Amino acid sequence: MGDRGPESQFNPEEKLSTLKSEQKKEVDFIPKVNDIPSVYLELWKKHGQYPVDNEVWDQVIDMAKKEENTEIGKRGIYGKILLDSLLDLSEKVRLESDNLKRYKLLTKKSPNEKIWFEVLSGLHKVDIESDYLIKKIGERHWENALDLGTGTGDIIRKIEPYCNHLTGVDQIPSLIQIAREQKVGKEKFKIGNVLKLPFRDNNFDLAVSAGLVWSLNRNQLEKYVSELTRVLKPSGSYFQSALLRPNEDLDIFELKSLANAKGILADLIVDKASGRADKKELISYKDLGEVFRNKGFTIKNFENQDGTAKVFEFVNHKR
Numbered sequence: 001m002g003d004r005g006p007e008s009q010f011n012p013e014e015k016l017s018t019l020k021s022e023q024k025k026e027v028d029f030i031p032k033v034n035d036i037p038s039v040y041l042e043l044w045k046k047h048g049q050y051p052v053d054n055e056v057w058d059q060v061i062d063m064a065k066k067e068e069n070t071e072i073g074k075r076g077i078y079g080k081i082l083l084d085s086l087l088d089l090s091e092k093v094r095l096e097s098d099n100l101k102r103y104k105l106l107t108k109k110s111p112n113e114k115i116w117f118e119v120l121s122g123l124h125k126v127d128i129e130s131d132y133l134i135k136k137i138g139e140r141h142w143e144n145a146l147d148l149g150t151g152t153g154d155i156i157r158k159i160e161p162y163c164n165h166l167t168g169v170d171q172i173p174s175l176i177q178i179a180r181e182q183k184v185g186k187e188k189f190k191i192g193n194v195l196k197l198p199f200r201d202n203n204f205d206l207a208v209s210a211g212l213v214w215s216l217n218r219n220q221l222e223k224y225v226s227e228l229t230r231v232l233k234p235s236g237s238y239f240q241s242a243l244l245r246p247n248e249d250l251d252i253f254e255l256k257s258l259a260n261a262k263g264i265l266a267d268l269i270v271d272k273a274s275g276r277a278d279k280k281e282l283i284s285y286k287d288l289g290e291v292f293r294n295k296g297f298t299i300k301n302f303e304n305q306d307g308t309a310k311v312f313e314f315v316n317h318k319r
């Protein structure tokens with residue numbers, strides 16, 4: 001992080017392919033639905049339907065301790081994380097009541113030198129779903145792009161080759177700082193709230209978000225879409241990949257998280273830190289469709305060949 005050389009020696013293509021292979025190495029095991037113990041599925045359902053409660057945390061922590069030295073404890077993308085450090089982080093996140101401070105805990109370095117945010121939520125969503133999002137965006141070239149809830153800039157780095165100008169916005173200053181340090185090219189970053197965007201009207205032909213909307217409630221979603229309508233140019237597109245739970249089917253990310261109790265714990269931590277777990281009314285795909293249609297967007301659905309990733313394109317039809 002932050003160790004790149006002068007701009008002239010910097011090769012974005014090379015950097016992107018290194019980032020990609022680093023991520024892939026960690027994704028070594030995806031269980032089949034039938035391999036998942038039913039207790040995980042029950043917990044998952046509970047965790048997806050209700051705000052995270054102490055009963056769920058305690059049960060998951062207990063299971064993770066029992067599994068630690070068994071085959072199941074070593075499986076999946078979270079298998080390599082030291083349980084003790086994960087438990088330590090979970091306690092801190094759980095005790096902290098301020099959302100921004102909770103998220104800040106995830107910007108500290110984990111024992112493997114990557115920041116917790118990337119270990120827990122980065123690996124969790126990078127690959128199939130975000131690869132597919134990037135692929136769809138990369139089918140066209142864009143003049144001015146906005147990445148909403150950019151976090152450490154994972155998505156914006158990958159769409160950099162397809163855009164003339166790019167800005168990432170996030171409410172957490174420490175994540176923006178990391179995004180700036182990891183910048184691969186012409187991306188710019190701004191601290192801001194996606195519900196009150198610090199940009200002028202009719203500014204962007206492309207907007208994108210990954211992993212953001214599931215922490216909004218219906219009211220916030222309405223504000224978010226109004227802001228998108230305002231800053232997008234007429235006929236501009238908004239692309240979104242998001243894991244909205246509860247889902248009819250387990251998708252690939254859920255399968256990976258459910259490979260062991262550490263995976264469920266990692267997810268509880270991210271949900272708590274992002275504030276998602278505090279929301280009593282979480283939005284659904286249905287809400288998403290309704291709100292965008294009401295604001296005059298048309299919706300295109302894309303699915304990859306094996307049905308493991310979904311991307312929505314919302315096209316702005318304001319005049």
Ligand SMILES: C[S@@+](CC[C@H](N)C(=O)[O-])C[C@H]1O[C@@H](n2cnc3c(N)ncnc32)[C@H](O)[C@@H]1O
Pocket residue numbers: 103121122125148149150151152153154155169170171172175192193194195209210211212215274
């Ligand atoms: C799960 S992370 C995804 C980060 C990034 N898009 C990625 O895929 O790596 C969600 C991000 O949305 C940001 N976020 C949530 N609500 C926000 C708001 N109201 N305004 C700005 N950023 C927000 C969080 O700070 C967090 O960085």
